[in-house]
Amino acid sequence: MAKPEFPRPFHFELPLFESQCGPASPWLQAIPGVKPDDINEKQARKTYEIFRDFATTQLEEDKQKRQAMIDNGQQGTPDFQDLQDSIAQQEAKFENGGGGKHQFPFINHNDFSFPIYRVKRDGQGNVLTGDVKLQPYDSKPFPSPWFPRSGNKQSGFMAHSVPLPDGKFRPGGPEDPGADGNIILYDVSNHLEYDFWQVTTALDANGLSKGGGIPGEKILATGSVSCFDTRGVGVRDPEIDPNGSSRATGLPYLGGLLLPEDLKMKAGEDKPTIKHALIFAMPRLRYFKKRCAGHPPNWVYPATRTEFHKAIPHVDALAAGQRICLRDVLHGRDGLKEGTQDLIKDKSLPPIVRSFLDVLYNYGAYLVDGGGGFGLAAEDIHTAVIEEEQALKLAGLDAIDSQLTPWQAVLKTLNHYLFAELLGKSGLAFAYDDDTNGFRPNFSIAEDLEAFYPQQN
Numbered sequence: 001m002a003k004p005e006f007p008r009p010f011h012f013e014l015p016l017f018e019s020q021c022g023p024a025s026p027w028l029q030a031i032p033g034v035k036p037d038d039i040n041e042k043q044a045r046k047t048y049e050i051f052r053d054f055a056t057t058q059l060e061e062d063k064q065k066r067q068a069m070i071d072n073g074q075q076g077t078p079d080f081q082d083l084q085d086s087i088a089q090q091e092a093k094f095e096n097g098g099g100g101k102h103q104f105p106f107i108n109h110n111d112f113s114f115p116i117y118r119v120k121r122d123g124q125g126n127v128l129t130g131d132v133k134l135q136p137y138d139s140k141p142f143p144s145p146w147f148p149r150s151g152n153k154q155s156g157f158m159a160h161s162v163p164l165p166d167g168k169f170r171p172g173g174p175e176d177p178g179a180d181g182n183i184i185l186y187d188v189s190n191h192l193e194y195d196f197w198q199v200t201t202a203l204d205a206n207g208l209s210k211g212g213g214i215p216g217e218k219i220l221a222t223g224s225v226s227c228f229d230t231r232g233v234g235v236r237d238p239e240i241d242p243n244g245s246s247r248a249t250g251l252p253y254l255g256g257l258l259l260p261e262d263l264k265m266k267a268g269e270d271k272p273t274i275k276h277a278l279i280f281a282m283p284r285l286r287y288f289k290k291r292c293a294g295h296p297p298n299w300v301y302p303a304t305r306t307e308f309h310k311a312i313p314h315v316d317a318l319a320a321g322q323r324i325c326l327r328d329v330l331h332g333r334d335g336l337k338e339g340t341q342d343l344i345k346d347k348s349l350p351p352i353v354r355s356f357l358d359v360l361y362n363y364g365a366y367l368v369d370g371g372g373g374f375g376l377a378a379e380d381i382h383t384a385v386i387e388e389e390q391a392l393k394l395a396g397l398d399a400i401d402s403q404l405t406p407w408q409a410v411l412k413t414l415n416h417y418l419f420a421e422l423l424g425k426s427g428l429a430f431a432y433d434d435d436t437n438g439f440r441p442n443f444s445i446a447e448d449l450e451a452f453y454p455q456q457n
Contacts, residue, residue, distance in 0.1 A: 001105075001400040001402055001404065001405070001409075002402065002408075003405060004384060004405050004407070006117065006169060006383050006387055007385045008117070008384065009118060010159055012230075014257075014261050014262070015027075015276060016230045017232060017234030017254075019232055019233040020228040020231065022232070023233060025232075025233040025234060026233070026234070026254055026340050027236075027276045028080045029356045029449065031325045031362060031446050032447050033446070034325070034446055034447060035445045040225070040445050043317075043318060043432075045428075045431075045439060045441075046134060046259070046317055046318075047282070047318055047431075048103060048239060048430055048433060051103030051318065052099035052101055052103065052107070052431055054100075054283045054284070055090065055094070055100020057092070058090070058100070058102065058376075059090045059100065062086060062126075063081060063087060063228050065348070066084065070142060077353045085095055087163060088188050089101060095134035095327040096234055096334055096434055097432040098432060099430075099431070101373075103370070103373075103374055104126070104373075104374060104419045104427050104429055104430075105340040105375075105428060106378045106415055106419065107233075107377070107378050107415055109377075109379070109380065109381050109384075110382075110408070111174040111179070111374070112180055112371075113175075113381075114184055114257055115171070115172055115182070115184070115376060115380035115383040116181055116184045116383050117166065117183060117186070117383065117384050118169075118183045118185070118186060118188065119164070119166060120166040120453070122165045123271070125189075128164050129160050129161045131155065131159065132159040132221075133158055133220065134158065134159055134223065134224070135221040135222065136210060137158070145243065146159075146224075146245075147160060147225060147227075148161055149409065162219075165219065167217065168216065168407070169201075169217075170213065170214070170215040171183050171201060171212040171262070172212050172213070173213030174213050175212070177210065178211065180210075181200065181209075181211065181212030181213075181223070184200050188300075190310075191229060191231045192227055192230070193227070193228050195253040196219070196224070196225050197223045197224045197225075199214025199221075199222045199223075201217075201220060209221065210387070216238075216449070224245075226245040228252035228255075230252075231389075234254075234350075236251070236304045236453075237453050238304055244304075247301040247368060247369060248308075248370065249367075251302060254280035255279065255302075255366075256277050256306060256377070256413065257343055257377055258376070260407060262275075264301060264353070265393070265450050271355045271358070272352075272355045273359075273364070274356075275360035275362040276375055277359075277366055278360065278365035278366075278387075279365055279369075279376065280371075280374065280375055281365060281367070281368065281370060281375045281376060282371055282374055283370060283372065284370070284375070285311050285317065285319060285320055286310030286313070286315075287308055287309065287313060288313045289313065291318065294315075296319065296321060297319060297455070298320070299321050299455075300319055300449075301449050301451030302306050302366065303319075303320035303321030303454070305320070306320040307369055307370035308377075321367065321448070322366070322434060323449075324365055324445055324446065325361060325364035325444055326357065326361040326442065326443065327340065327443065327444050328338050328341070329344065330422075331431075331440040331441075332423030332427075332428075332429075333423075333424065333432065336423055337423075340357065343357055344358045344424070349422075350396035350413055350417070351396070352394040352411075352413060353413070353414060353417045358378065378411055380403060381411075386406045386410065388400060389408065391406035391410050394410045395409055395414075397409065401447075411457050428442060430443055
């Protein structure tokens with residue numbers, strides 16, 4: 001059994017974002033209801049089509065890559081076999097209206113996830129701060145107005161009085177320039193989270209970032225940094241807070257993030273109960289560059305912005321801030337169906353699986369970012385700490401693989417069930433669509449919450 005490389009040295013007091021003197025936090029509100037049948041059908045079908053089209057493109061690209069490797073005589077290499085296995089897996093997910101592997105939920109917990117570290121303090125307990133360079137994104141300087149700053153578009157910007165990490169840390173991977181490079185620094189005493197995106201700890205010969213996933217002791221640059229009070233509602237106030245945040249939709253990283261603290265079982269419980277909404281990313285969020293009469297909003301509460309990259313101007317595409325939840329009846333391949341409540345009560349399933357189905361049914365998941373599939377998020381394995389005994393119980397295991405941390409073992413089990421074991425070993429697809437059984441969605445689109453901050457779309 002492996003140990004986390006940078007174990008988080010503190011525990012969160014749950015629930016996060018439980019506002020004591022303001023409106024109810026969207027993260028802690030259960031599903032209020034679902035959209036009318038006609039709207040739900042259109043949005044669910046469009047979401048399935050987006051996943052299917054994305055998966056089709058990926059499969060064709062992989063087949064072209066495979067042919068190039070064959071032409072170069074690379075059939076016997078491990079990389080070729082990995083690609084071959086991936087293609088076979090993708091093709092299997094298209095059977096019986098499956099729509100490809102990208103519509104199956106996956107919990108990011110290593111690459112493209114969120115490691116959590118403590119802020120650094122001096123001997124008197126004061127938070128240590130410093131200047132951090134704000135690196136350009138797509139060659140455009142990003143001023144990041146959450147902190148005092150200096151500079152301009154020509155010379156670049158510098159953020160001042162930015163909290164520093166307490167010791168060595170690793171930005172979110174993978175270890176290449178394509179990583180998000182996320183980190184969360186947490187001030188335990190003041191309940192403040194500092195969200196960083198595209199953190200750089202290593203530079204190449206040209207002074208450019210080598211990407212995320214590289215451990216270091218200093219933040220050499222960051223794409224953005226923002227701050228949220230975890231005693232608040234977990235939503236940016238557009239009239240007070242700066243425009244946007246480190247997340248494309250203006251939301252905090254800790255909002256909806258699955259943490260080890262969420263999975264503690266009380267005495268007598270057979271599964272943990274997660275009491276907050278989750279988050280997910282997917283390709284092609286709704287965005288109209290020029291909105292016309294009849295166009296729905298580009299984002300809804302709790303989002304205050306959206307992901308513009310590879311967005312889609314379609315009325316039925318999901319918008320940032322919309323929430324999905326499990327239906328009462330879930331479908332597998334070949335017309336198989338099972339009741340959601342029956343699965344949640346099925347003690348033959350590992351507790352982590354039943355707990356996850358329960359939270360998706362009662363609290364759902366908000367769309368908070370663009371991504372390369374149906375991606376949900378948990379704390380990064382490099383910082384997440386969970387006891388071995390608890391992990392074994394959650395995952396229904398007798399032992400943990402020596403290469404895995406306990407947190408990794410739990411989430412690997414969950415991903416395996418979501419992708420392959422549930423519903424007659426077909427996993428949990430967003431939907432199925434075929435000539436025999438028709439369109440069979442497993443997720444509904446929840447009603448939008450009413451914003452208590454003004455929305456600017």
